[in-house]
Amino acid sequence: MDSFSEPYIRQGDDISLDAVRADIRALEQQHIDAGIPLSGRVLHVCHYLPVISTLNTRPGVLSPPPTPPTIPADADPAPAPAPASDAPIWTLAPRYGHAAMISGIQSLAATHEQLIIGWTGDILAPTPNERISSDNVPASDRAALDDALAAYQPKESDPDDERKITYVPVWLDDKVAHGHYDGYCKQTLWPLFHYLLWQDVATEYASADSHYPYYEAANAAFARRIAEVYRPGDLVWVHDYHLLLLPRLVRESIPDVVLGLFVHTPFPSSEIFRCLPRRKEILDGMLGANLICFQTYSYSRHFTSTCVRVCGYETTPRGIDVEGHVTSIMHCPVGVDAERVGRDIKRPGIQPKIEALRALYEGKKIIVGRDKLDVVKGVLQKLRAFEKLLQDYPEWRGNVVMIQVTSPALTDSPKLERVVSELVAHINGEYGSLDFIPVHHYHQTLKKDEFYALLSVADLAVITPLRDGMNTTSMEFVIAQQQNGVGVSNADGAAEVEGKHSPLVLSEFMGISKNMDDAMLVNPWNLGDVAAAIHRGLLMSPAEKARRQANLYRVVTTHTSHTWAAVLVKMLLGQVDGQGQARMTPYLPVDDMGREYKRSGEGTGKRLFLFDYDGTLTPIVKTPSMAVPTAATLEALERLSADPKNIVYIISGRDGAFLEQHLGHLKNVGYSAEHGGFVRERGSTEWVNFTENLDMEWLGEVGEIFRYYTERTTGSHIETKKSSITWHYRGSDPEWGQCQDLLENNLAHKRPIEVLVGKKNLEVRPIAVNKGEIVKRILYQNPDAEFIFCAGDDKTDEDMFRALLLFPPGTTEATLPAPLAITLVDGENSPPVKLAIRPEAVFTTAVGHSSKRTLASWHVTAPQEVVDNMLDLVNRADADAKSSL
Numbered sequence: 001m002d003s004f005s006e007p008y009i010r011q012g013d014d015i016s017l018d019a020v021r022a023d024i025r026a027l028e029q030q031h032i033d034a035g036i037p038l039s040g041r042v043l044h045v046c047h048y049l050p051v052i053s054t055l056n057t058r059p060g061v062l063s064p065p066p067t068p069p070t071i072p073a074d075a076d077p078a079p080a081p082a083p084a085s086d087a088p089i090w091t092l093a094p095r096y097g098h099a100a101m102i103s104g105i106q107s108l109a110a111t112h113e114q115l116i117i118g119w120t121g122d123i124l125a126p127t128p129n130e131r132i133s134s135d136n137v138p139a140s141d142r143a144a145l146d147d148a149l150a151a152y153q154p155k156e157s158d159p160d161d162e163r164k165i166t167y168v169p170v171w172l173d174d175k176v177a178h179g180h181y182d183g184y185c186k187q188t189l190w191p192l193f194h195y196l197l198w199q200d201v202a203t204e205y206a207s208a209d210s211h212y213p214y215y216e217a218a219n220a221a222f223a224r225r226i227a228e229v230y231r232p233g234d235l236v237w238v239h240d241y242h243l244l245l246l247p248r249l250v251r252e253s254i255p256d257v258v259l260g261l262f263v264h265t266p267f268p269s270s271e272i273f274r275c276l277p278r279r280k281e282i283l284d285g286m287l288g289a290n291l292i293c294f295q296t297y298s299y300s301r302h303f304t305s306t307c308v309r310v311c312g313y314e315t316t317p318r319g320i321d322v323e324g325h326v327t328s329i330m331h332c333p334v335g336v337d338a339e340r341v342g343r344d345i346k347r348p349g350i351q352p353k354i355e356a357l358r359a360l361y362e363g364k365k366i367i368v369g370r371d372k373l374d375v376v377k378g379v380l381q382k383l384r385a386f387e388k389l390l391q392d393y394p395e396w397r398g399n400v401v402m403i404q405v406t407s408p409a410l411t412d413s414p415k416l417e418r419v420v421s422e423l424v425a426h427i428n429g430e431y432g433s434l435d436f437i438p439v440h441h442y443h444q445t446l447k448k449d450e451f452y453a454l455l456s457v458a459d460l461a462v463i464t465p466l467r468d469g470m471n472t473t474s475m476e477f478v479i480a481q482q483q484n485g486v487g488v489s490n491a492d493g494a495a496e497v498e499g500k501h502s503p504l505v506l507s508e509f510m511g512i513s514k515n516m517d518d519a520m521l522v523n524p525w526n527l528g529d530v531a532a533a534i535h536r537g538l539l540m541s542p543a544e545k546a547r548r549q550a551n552l553y554r555v556v557t558t559h560t561s562h563t564w565a566a567v568l569v570k571m572l573l574g575q576v577d578g579q580g581q582a583r584m585t586p587y588l589p590v591d592d593m594g595r596e597y598k599r600s601g602e603g604t605g606k607r608l609f610l611f612d613y614d615g616t617l618t619p620i621v622k623t624p625s626m627a628v629p630t631a632a633t634l635e636a637l638e639r640l641s642a643d644p645k646n647i648v649y650i651i652s653g654r655d656g657a658f659l660e661q662h663l664g665h666l667k668n669v670g671y672s673a674e675h676g677g678f679v680r681e682r683g684s685t686e687w688v689n690f691t692e693n694l695d696m697e698w699l700g701e702v703g704e705i706f707r708y709y710t711e712r713t714t715g716s717h718i719e720t721k722k723s724s725i726t727w728h729y730r731g732s733d734p735e736w737g738q739c740q741d742l743l744e745n746n747l748a749h750k751r752p753i754e755v756l757v758g759k760k761n762l763e764v765r766p767i768a769v770n771k772g773e774i775v776k777r778i779l780y781q782n783p784d785a786e787f788i789f790c791a792g793d794d795k796t797d798e799d800m801f802r803a804l805l806l807f808p809p810g811t812t813e814a815t816l817p818a819p820l821a822i823t824l825v826d827g828e829n830s831p832p833v834k835l836a837i838r839p840e841a842v843f844t845t846a847v848g849h850s851s852k853r854t855l856a857s858w859h860v861t862a863p864q865e866v867v868d869n870m871l872d873l874v875n876r877a878d879a880d881a882k883s884s885l
């Protein structure tokens with residue numbers, strides 16, 4: 001699947017949990033049949049555990065609570081039992097919040113063993129409002145928490161289900177925990193991801209960077225904990241913006257981990273994200289994942305274009321390619337646990353509350369809203385839109401009430417609270433009377449029954465955040481409207497049906513909106529539009545309400561938190577054969593190579609060194625002419641080629657002029673330019689042109705196409721060589737797709753050319769030449785070679801590696817059936833020659849990530865390592881020579 005253009009689930013797709021689970025079983029079987037180990041475990045890594053831990057501790061270890069408090073505002077307070085002498089050391093209670101995510105994770109326990117790895121949260125003391133500094137919790141108590149958590153099952157879990165969830169605590173020092181969450185998460189990342197720049201949020205704003213060390217430290221602690229509990233074959237899902245560095249950190253310690261990152265927040269456009277001082281660190285951290293999943297397609301597009309525009313990374317149909325490690329990008333919105341919400345909404349305590357509300361507001365239409373009171377939830381804009389409704393549609397004055405509940409936000413803003421109160425007072429003063437109050441504002445945490453009663457009784461819900469990843473209230477509203485109350489729903493308004501079917505006004509700036517387009521989608525900034533939508537919603541015909549409700553209800557009850565979690569597992573399993581162990585290229589075995597180098601020195605044969613240039617002997621840089629060899633590179637080439645046993649070639653896409661200018665003084669080195677089009681043999685100054693007799697008419701045509709795009713693409717340029725031509729777009733907006741299509745679809749099949757997609761370039765060369773042919777030629781000329789080192793970083797270098805696939809995989813000298821012979825297919829009438837090389841002495845080496853798709857047997861990560869390893873070989877040889885004197 002093209003991970004960029006295909007939504008994983010489209011709205012209206014019939015998605016069933018059973019079908020997704022069947023797909024999971026099939027995929028798992030497929031992997032097991034292919035010999036890929038799967039442990040059957042899913043590790044979910046979340047900021048904190050869904051458990052509140054109270055330490056029934058001894059006196060003397062209490063510390064004052066850290067500020068600000070970190071229990072989510074809508075969390076139920078933890079019970080604080082008084083310690084008894086025989087009380088267990090730890091008391092555990094459920095921590096509420098993130099209900100959708102947690103219920104999704106819990107549902108997976110039906111099919112997989114589940115671990116939730118998360119921060120302990122602040123440790124509570126048994127006395128109310130006291131916390132215990134984690135720094136004061138001794139190792140023995142920490143170990144006791146592990147045991148207590150191992151035995152813990154939340155009360156809502158199925159007691160008959162043996163596949164329980166294991167909770168794995170991550171301990172963070174208080175300073176790190178709060179610098180991480182209250183600092184970097186809440187003050188730097190959260191505003192940015194919601195399109196707020198820091199100076200707009202806090203006047204005392206100092207630096208968007210000041211808490212970064214805590215963020216790093218917390219992510220590192222999580223990585224260490226994962227490494228402790230990880231088993232081969234585990235699937236790892238990391239959740240949310242608190243842990244964006246984690247994928248990369250985990251991959252450093254477990255290179256073949258199969259890891260997904262789910263981003264629950266919005267992801268902003270690249271123009272916003274680029275303001276983040278640590279943007280590269282954060283993106284690189286995320287790109288350690290095999291798969292990054294967002295709530296919506298547009299967030300995934302923002303992320304992709306940020307990687308391309310801010311970091312200059314390449315995109316391929318498989319995902320984002322960083323040095324060969326490809327991260328797939330997908331999206332799949334979280335839903336609610338529809339079954340559970342449906343059950344809860346029917347609880348007996350709710351009906352009397354519904355009736356009380358009906359009696360209280362009899363004869364009035366009821367509009368409801370419930371939001372956290374933070375700036376992005378758009379409460380102010382919503383109230384202004386309500387005022388606009390009363391202005392523009394005076395018939396509603398006295399006939400409609402807005403019940404707006406706001407729960408305290410984590411980052412409380414007294415200023416916002418004050419402005420909201422003033423606005424409410426203003427509307428009520430302007431449009432209310434002694435016996436009528438238009439806006440009822442409650443700033444408090446509602447009990448669940450009250451909340452569901454309110455949703456059930458409403459004639460309209462208005463949920464209009466300025467930016468939100470996803471929103472459970474809108475989904476709970478749809479379920480409440482279906483389950484509670486009686487509505488009148490056929491076209492002529494005659495028959496009573498189950499459900500009330502009141503409409504929903506929803507902001508278009510929310511992750512969930514794309515999935516719920518039967519809601520009335522509005523731009524919350526456009527007050528007139530919101531007022532008009534409210535007006536239409538209040539007057540909507542029963543038939544239209546029923547039609548919209550039916551569609552919304554189907555979406556909410558099929559795209560649930562359970563299907564979401566199952567889809568995540570399915571998506572990650574889909575990555576296993578793409579990135580699994582079989583595909584990892586091991587690191588160059590430097591000691592083995594040293595031994596083989598030495599051993600070949602004792603025989604009569606030669607050693608071959610075949611190097612690509614850009615990205616292999618020198619790092620990729622913005623301007624091609626600046627990619628000049630370093631002193632160390634020149635030294636390595638000079639010293640290697642000084643040994644008469646060594647035959648050194650640089651096989652590059654560059655033209656001869658560039659190679660001569662920067663490397664030409666190395667007389668013992670041979671060169672091939674323009675991807676095999678030209679060769680300058682060792683000791684010679686002449687270039688042999690292999691393209692001489694080829695049809696080169698196409699050069700002009702390709703040049704014209706490239707010129708067309710260069711004129712229209714600021715920052716791009718053309719590099720014209722003798723028999724090939726390159727269009728570079730590293731310095732420009734990466735709109736090269738059309739140019740490539742034009743070349744491939746209109747020219748390539750009519751002309752003897754090949755179009756190569758390089759590193760931020762498109763290259764066109766004659767189809768008859770390639771680097772692989774040059775390698776075969778060198779090998780043919782040196783059949784006595786007893787050692788081969790060949791390194792490259794780019795797609796064109798794969799031709800060299802292919803030419804060196806001389807032995808079936810896994811062959812050793814002992815299992816080699818007969819001496820190997822090769823021929824040249826170049827019409828030179830060359831008879832087959834026998835080769836002396838042994839499988840163990842061929843070191844094909846890709847420069848890039850270990851998960852890069854390559855035919856090479858080994859990898860190193862950067863050009864510097866190629867150079868260092870070469871210097872190491874010659875240094876060791878020199879040392880051996882000295883010691884034998």
Ligand SMILES: O=P(O)(O)OC[C@H]1O[C@H](O[C@H]2O[C@H](CO)[C@@H](O)[C@H](O)[C@H]2O)[C@H](O)[C@@H](O)[C@@H]1O
Pocket residue numbers: 612613614615616619620621622623624625627651652653654655719726728730758759760761763794796
């Ligand atoms: O075969 P190679 O030696 O790897 O050469 C391949 C192409 O490399 C050069 O372009 C690339 O490197 C530049 C310098 O780092 C970089 O600015 C550019 O974006 C890369 O595409 C070179 O200019 C081409 O002619 C070579 O064919």
